[in-house]
Amino acid sequence: MLDLILTRGLSLHSCEDFDAGISDHCSVLFEPAVPYVQPILSQPVCSSRGFYSTTALDFSKFYSNFFTNSEVSLLPDMTTDQLVLIFNSTYSTALNTVAPLKPKKQKARSSPQPWLNASTRALRQECRRAERRWRKDGLQVSYKILKDSLTTYQKSVSTAKSQYFSNLIAMNANRPKVIFKTINSVLNPATCSAPVGNLETCPEFLGFFVQKVQDIRFHLTPPDMVHSHGISPINFTSFKPMTPSQFSALISKMKFTQCQSNVLPGRLIREVLDTISPALLTIINSSLTSGIFPESFKHASVQPLLKRSHFDPSVLSNYRPISKLPFISKV
Incomplete structure (x- = not known):
């Protein structure tokens, strides 16, 4: 039973209270105006x-x-x-x-990841092959291979990412604008595109x-009002x-x-x-x-x-x- 209604972002209609007779609190009935959200039927x-x-x-x-x-x-x-x-x-x-x-x-497009290289892409392909193999046979040994491949790939990406930002900061040690922009992109990644x-x-x-x-x-200034300052046009004949x-x-x-x-x-x-x-x-x-x-x-x-x-x-x-x-x- 409720004596008070707390809402946020919703409009309430037809609010009324009545004594239910089973408690010392009153029941409150209301109709919230919930906006209709178009369901996403399928991906484009x-x-x-x-x-x-x-x-x-x-x-x-x-x-x-x-x-x-x-x-x-x-x-x-x-x-x-x-x-x-x-x-x-x-x-x-x-x-x-x-x-x-x-x-x-x-x-949905993911944010760019410039630290990924040929080595990390090869490891990611290996993970996908191991996943397909495990989904096909369902064996425990295939599952262990998938886990090992995934762990190796994650470590490789982490190392490549650290190396990328370390090189970027070292190359721009005297450019604070670039460093602050890099740190901001890591702490506050862009969410809109x-x-x-x-x-x-x-x-x-x-x-x-x-x-x-x-x-x-x-x-813009009309062409006839532009002064040429004595510059003769160059014509190409061939x-x-x-x-x-x-x-x-x-x-x-x-x-x-x-x-x-x-x-x-x-x-x-x-x-x-x-x-x-x-x-x-x-x-x-x-x-x-x-x-x-x-x-x-x-x-x-x-x-x-x-x-x-x-x-x-x-x-x-x-x-x-x-x-x-x-x-x-x-x-």
């Missing part, structure tokens, strides 16, 4: 590709067989856009054959960024084709970034570069010779990033847009 499903140690070799074999001599003989008569179209079609076909898209449940993209948030970000660009353009050695040297210095516009993932481009470099060089030289930049290379995917990890992710003004261009367009 996305598509992903599986890349293995033999994927690059399988891609190279399929690409070489698919690109017949009849198609190569038509290359000199094609425009730059036609070359890009046929090469992208060939890449997509080869990639879908050796690494097809498969549905996969989307998991960019929201998962969906059909509802995309139009909101699009409208916000378009309006932001319009506001910036409105406050470009020299790139040689294979120049192309290889340039590619070796570039960073392979991931973009939705990339036909091939960055990690696969690095492994099959020897196979696809003649095709890429053909596209680049065609663009330099004709003076035409392919239309498909002018499109970028815009990704919103949170300006600070502690900012409210529900406020659009706390994001900044970054444009991701296809890898080949950067060459």
Whole structure:
């Protein structure tokens, strides 16, 4: 029996008390207004590709067989856009054959762990193999192997983490800002990140960024009011084709970034570069010779990033847009 109701964050309706006749306390009846929470029926499903140690070799074999001599003989008569179209079609076909898209449940992203290295990843794979073996046979010896593997992996991660932060502090001994930021990231890890993209948030970000660009353009000085200060413009009349050695040297210095516009993932481009470099060089030289930049290379995917990890992710003004261009367009 209750004489008093204590609530927090709830609204009460139809409160009344009455004597139940079995105690010297009164019974209190009430109706709380509990907000309805939409249940999560299932995890969002996305598509992903599986890349293995033999994927690059399988891609190279399929690409070489698919690109017949009849198609190569038509290359000199094609425009730059036609070359890009046929090469992208060939890449997509080869990639879908050796690494097809498969549905996969989307998991929450964990915070970055830069201290993980090849050794810790190998130990984690060993733990997974031991777990699958134990779940399959259910033997006590398999369970002991799993426990030993897990213990070894946890010790390796702890050692790698300690070594990572020790090196980071030693390298920035004279930079207190970096040290304080590192300590703060350990004691107060970021809990919010960019929201998962969906059909509802995309139009909101699009409208916000378009309006932001319009506001910036409105406050810019018109071109006819800008003084040139006597600087004459430089006009390029022609470009020299790139040689294979120049192309290889340039590619070796570039960073392979991931973009939705990339036909091939960055990690696969690095492994099959020897196979696809003649095709890429053909596209680049065609663009330099004709003076035409392919239309498909002018499109970028815009990704919103949170300006600070502690900012409210529900406020659009706390994001900044970054444009991701296809890898080949950067060459």
